[in-house]
Amino acid sequence: xxxxxxxxxxxxxxxxxxxxxxxxxxxxxxxxxxxxxxxxxxxxxxxxxxxxxxxxxxxxxxxxxxxxxxxxxxxxxxxxxxxxxxxxxxxxxxxxxxxxxxxxxxxxxxxxxxxxxxxxxxxxxxxxxxxxxxxxxxxxxxxxxxxxxxxxxxxxxxxxxxxxxxxxxxxxxxxxxxxxxxxxxxxxxxxxxxxxxxxxxxxxxxxxxxxxxxxx
Numbered sequence: 686x687x688x689x690x691x692x693x694x695x696x697x698x699x700x701x702x703x704x705x706x707x708x709x710x711x712x713x714x715x716x717x718x719x720x721x722x723x724x725x726x727x728x729x730x731x732x733x734x735x736x737x738x739x740x741x742x743x744x745x746x747x748x749x750x751x752x753x754x755x756x757x758x759x760x761x762x763x764x765x766x767x768x769x770x771x772x773x774x775x776x777x778x779x780x781x782x783x784x785x786x787x788x789x790x791x792x793x794x795x796x797x798x799x800x801x802x803x804x805x806x807x808x809x810x811x812x813x814x815x816x817x818x819x820x821x822x823x824x825x826x827x828x829x830x831x832x833x834x835x836x837x838x839x840x841x842x843x844x845x846x847x848x849x850x851x852x853x854x855x856x857x858x859x860x861x862x863x864x865x866x867x868x869x870x871x872x873x874x875x876x877x878x879x880x881x882x883x884x885x886x887x888x889x890x891x892x893x894x895x896x897x898x899x900x901x
Contacts, residue, residue, distance in 0.1 A: 702740065706748060709739040713820045717861050718868075721817040728813055742819030746791070749823035750784050753830035761837035770899060786895055787826035790888045791818030794862060797884040801870050814869075821861055828854035859885060 712720050724742050727735045735741065740748065795814035799806050828850055835847030859881055867877035 702748065705738070705740050706745070709745050709820070710749070710824065712739070713745075714824050717821045718864065720820040721865060724817040724820055725813045728816060742816040746787065746819045746823045746826065747784060749827050750787055750830075751780065753827045754780060754783055756827075757830045757834035760831070760834040782895075782899065783830075786892045787822060787829075789891050789895075790825065790885075791815050791822045793884050793888045793891065794818045794865075797880060797887075798866065798869055801866070801872075801880060817865075821858070825854060825858050855885075 709720075720739075723739075739745070792811075792815060795811050795818055796806060798814045799810055804810050832847040832851040832854070835843040835850070838844070859878075862881035862885065863874065863877045865877075866872065866880045867874055870877070870880075872880075
């Protein structure tokens with residue numbers, strides 16, 4: 686009976702994603718500030734009562750990365766075994782690497798916020814800003830995966846489209862982070878832009894280092 690009950694809950698949760706995932710994505714795209722504040726507020730509730738009207742931020746990011754990987758493979762085709770490290774030919778390892786790369790950005794933003802507040806960086810302090818950042822990291826990851834897949838086609842029109850998606854996404858992400866830092870820290874817009882730019886640059890540096898170390 687316990688197994689059947691667990692299976693029942695699993696089915697209900699997965700089917701619920703068909704409604705809650707598009708809703709969470711829509712709100713993250715068009716009401717990102719509200720979603721980031723919502724992520725903070727929900728952590729104050731009991732675990733059973735958290736994120737009842739959306740998908741939890743880390744799970745939302747993971748589902749988006751799975752969809753982004755599928756969409757990327759559909760556009761650019763599967764990885765070439767001749768140029769892909771043997772470790773990444775297993776889809777589970779490839780998914781884990783992609784999830785690790787795009788999880789760096791919420792982590793970097795959360796750490797930057799805590800450092801600006803001169804707070805000790807521990808799990809309790811890191812969780813609220815990290816959860817907030819996962820909501821906006823998901824659209825950022827999806828758009829970048831689509832841009833990279835278009836670049837891989839090596840077609841002029843596709844590369845222009847990929848470049849446009851990447852630049853538009855980066856501008857959206859930068860403006861959003863600058864506003865978030867300005868609100869959270871109570872600093873000027875110029876100061877918030879500086880903090881956001883440094884944090885995003887650090888994210889690119891870390892993820893670039895991971896990619897270089899994996900692909901050589």
